[in-house]
Amino acid sequence: MTEQFHEPGPGDPKYQRPGHTLDDPEFARLDVPLDEVDGTVEEHDPERYAEEGRGELRATGANEAVKSRGQWNQAFRRFAHDKTAMAGLILFVLLAGTALVNVLLNPGGYTVSYSNAYLVPPSWQHPFGTTLIGIDLFQACMRGLIVDLQVAFIVAGVSTIIGIGVGATAGFFGGKIDAALMQFVNLILMVPTLVVLIVLSNTLKSSSNTTVVLALLVAALSWTYMSRLVRAEFLSLRKRDFIEAARAIGASRRRIIFRHMLPNAMGPIAVNTTLTMAGAVLLESTLSFLGLGIQPPDVSLGRLLFDGQSYATIDWWVFAFPAGILLALILSIFVVGDGLQAAVDPRKSRNRK
Amino acid sequence: MTDATTTADLNGTTAEGPLLAFDNLTVTFTSDGATVYAIRGVTFSIAREEVVGLVGESGSGKSVTSLAAMGLLAKNATVGGSVKVLGREVVGLKEKDLSKIRGTDVAMIFQDPLTALNPVYTVGWQIIEALQAHRDFNDEQAKAEAIRLLTLAGIPRPEDRLSSYPHEFSGGMRQRVVIAIAMANQPQIILADEPTTALDVTVQAQVMRTLQLALEETKSSLLLITHDLGVIAGIADRVLVMYAGRIVESGTAEDIFYQPAMPYTHGLLGSIPSVDSDDGGKLAQVPGNPPVLTDAVVGCPFAPRCPMRQAVCLESEPSLQPVSDTHSSACHFASEVITLPIGQMFAVDDEVTP
Amino acid sequence: MLRYILRRILANSVNLIAISILAFWLVAISGDPLASLRLNPKIPKSTIELRIHQLHLDKGLAERYWIWLHGVIHGDFGISTSLNQPVGASFTSHFVVTLRMIIGATVLAIIVAVVTGVVAALRRGKVTDRAITFSNFVFLAVPTFVLALFLKLYVAGPINQHLGSPGNPLIPVSLDQNPTATGGFFQRLPDYASHMILPTITLTLVTYASWSLYQRSQVLEALDMDHVRLAKSKGLSSRRVLTHHVLRNALIPVVTVVALDFAGLLGGAIITENVFSWNGLGSWFINGVNAQDVNLTLAYVMVTALFVVMFNLLADVMYAVLDPRIKYD
Secondary structure (H helix, E strand, O other), X not given: OOHXXXXXXXXXXXXXXXXXXXXXXXXXXXXXXXXXXXXXXXXXXXXXXXXXXXXOOOOOHHHHXXXXXXXXXXXXXXXXXXXXXXHHHHHHHHHHHHHHHHHHHOOOHHHOEOOOOOOOOOOOOOOOOEOOOOEEHHHHHHHHHHHHHHHHHHXXXXXXXXXXXXXXXXXXXXXXXXXXXXXXXXXXXXXOHHHXXXXXXXXXXXXXXXXXXXXXXXXXXXXXXXXXXXXXXXXXXXXXXXXXXXXXXXXXXXXXXXXXXXXXXXXXXXXXXXXXXXXXXXXXXXXXXXXXXXXXXXXXXXXXXXXXXXXXXOOOHHHHHHHHHHHHHHHHHHHHHHHHHHHHOXXXXXOOO | OOOOOOOOOOOOOEOOEOOEEEEEEEEEEEEOOXXXXXXXXXXXXXXXXXXXXXXXXXXXXXXXXXXXXXXXXXXXXXEEEXXXXXXXXXXXXXXXXXXXXXXXXXXXXXXXXXXXXXXXXXXXXXXXXXHHHHOOOOHHHHXXXXXXXXXXXXXXXXXXXXXXXXXXXXXXXXHHHHHHHHHOOOOOEEEEEOOOOOOOHHHHHHHHHHHHHHXXXXXXXXXXXXXXXXXXXXXXXXXXXXXXXXXXXXXXXXXXXXXXXXXXXXXXXXXXXXXXXXXXXXOEXXXXXXXXXXXXXXXXXXXXXXXXXXXXXXXXXXXXXXXXXXXXXXXXXXXXXXXXXXXXXXXXXXXXXX | OHHHHHHHHHHHHHHHHHHHHHHXXXXXXXXXXXXXHHHOOOOOHHHHHHXXXXXXXXXXXXXXXXXXXXXXXXXXXXEEXXXXXXXXXXHHHHHHHHHHHHHHHHHHHHHHHHHHHHHHHHOOOOHXXXXXXXXXXXXXXXXXXXXXXXXXXXXXXXXHHHHOEOOEOOOOOOOXXXXXXXXXXXXXXXXXXXXXXXXXXXXXXHHHHHHHHHHHHHHHHHHOOHHHHHHHHOOOOHHHXXXXXXXXXXXXXXXXXXXHOHHHHHHHHHHHHHHOOOOOHHHHHHHHHHOOOHHHHHHHHHHHHHHHHHHHHHHHHHHHHHOOOOOOO
């Protein structure tokens, strides 16, 4: 076992580094509150619970095997009662919903140029105003939202799957497989994602479906954090009683992974997925802001800001609306992610009251 | 050398009586809207140079008792009743005043020495810190005293070990360091909260021996909190049995070990492995789990697990009643229970119940 | 410890080589350095052919890589096709500019993060905590360029309009210095400083947030630790328990987080340089990419990777130094 990946112990920095979620500029700011890797004693000590006033006594190892319905229900309930998290969720649904409805009603709206309405401030006809080339800003923003949502979900899906795959394999098998995989992960993490995207921006510009290609690229670079997280979870789960028990009764490896280990890791995985989504949106918008991402005639929120920056002091709507929507989108994803974290593991929540 | 603000006179006993006195102590925790009644009225006291054992399962509230005496409970704890250290009320005392008492009048030994010691400081530094908090030692004097304390605690080559970090010690040695720290300022009362629970059985005896040496050195009283009756045997003068946040039996060591008057105590005694037991070493278990104290208790809290329960047990909670001069029990049928032979109250279980 | 460092350096060197291969391949397939030349009808074919030969573009990929690697080992990153000079020549000047932006912001961000994180943790649940945590979230979610633009357009803009004179803004929004300024370093210092205001504020704000949240959680964890209870039980004053037993333990991990976040800082610098028109390494890089300048692009990528590796190693070393439990050998 190379010392780079020595078994994580208490206070091991590698599993408590938030900045390492995704290393490019925006990602680097995301906080992934990774759980401690060990820490089973607490759960079985009712005295500790008494100190915090939680009346439940956890069951013994046998009942932990698969997260009971009760525990998921509890998590959902906690989330539902979290006002901030619910607000974030509602905001996200509102944004996504509006964008989707708009796509159904007016899919090409962002391509229409109103020749008599260049850089017109918000009005009844154009609630967000128009851009330099007369495009209705509301339509453009909606299109930008769709693009960002596409990117967010593609990245979330692909990187989560790859991340779980790699992380579970590394964490479950350990040894040389683990070392090799982590070495590979390290390699990917050497160059910030934004830098890679910029390097490949020329190819990106000339591809037919920039959105999807961009999303896949980002996904190909983002799964690393998920894999580390899953690996850490699996490494700690491997030592738990109920896994030993499952092994002892001869459960197949596949069964152990899917029925026992994965459900227990679901909470942190879900949280990490939301963070990955937020990061993907940040990346795409940053790249587009540099002029290197989504190209005309297609539109993205970052691109709108790129186009409008030179005259935004006077024509404020060209900045306010795209920036506002972008901020709202990212913030809502963040807040939901934090709410998930609190719902899944209230003791480790960042916002413990 | 004790702080002049305590009310102890030169003899070490207070004019008002016991060194540590609990009077109807209640502790309630609230969190996320849930309430846990951890301690529901505990009254006892410890006199000079006495060793009192406080026994109970996890969740009985025994640790909370000692934390209350030190003022170390979490912020969501509501404390009622009274705890007097050397005659001085501790409940509701401000941090500033509490820190004057801690370490000098009353000291504590924690359960897990690995987490109890700060990992980034050397052992010597931590002992010296304790010394210099209350006494006017310069670094040289403090160092010499620290070496003396480590020697007393049975740590070999103490001069060298001063600069070792906690993780460089074995579990038993670490706990001795914790004992040394507790001894540092000659406290009159030592509270030992499960001092041997986190240690191997072989090491436990050594640590208990060290604890006894500490008591001889400092002439302190000891409140020994544990779930293991074997640890208490031989060192305790008096024993208190705690269950569901209350004391359910109290008496001298002889009273408790030879003539328990409460079914729960019978159960605890019956589950001690004994070299000369004649049924092939099966242990009697007390079936069930201790109650979760989120609601007010109706009836005797032990009733669900008690083989002797009657209707009255489910209706009213028995109070602690004297059975002899030294012995009290909280059981409606104490006078009967006291006559029963030990180890027969609970059936020996052939099957493993999860 | 020394052995550990050496082994890490060795492992990382291997990684760096691997990255260089990958990067070379990616850059090679993603741009044609002669694209602009080819488009220009006035350039005769022979010139283009000559260029191809000079840049070794007529050779195979592997051979080109080898030539490049050979040069790099000798410190020569090749010729920049867009600037018509060796890559190394323009590197340093741009690097220094970026450094000026990053160093100030990092120091400031650390201070703000530690202070806000600790305060928020100590006042957990109260208004101060909520306010700090809320602003952390906002600055975490805000894209760097949005914040930079906002400050440039709607904060500095109006201030300059009302309080400054045209050509001499109070808070400069462009470039890292006044191009017409003369004099030695110290005379130009106020000029440098005023130009640094906005970029530093921007970078600080977007960087501190995650560190602050992390610091807060570390302090909260430290407060819960058993050794804090033991420290209190020794009769130490609350102040001493806080400084010596809570903060001393809680400050360690943040140090490493900061070092590890370096890659993020570099990326943030790219954007900030773009918005405020600084001629730093980021602009150098982007211009190079736009001009399909292979050598320059590669140089930037390799330098970035090198810095990431260095700071990762620094983080591990610092952690080992500060936490006696960590042993590397």
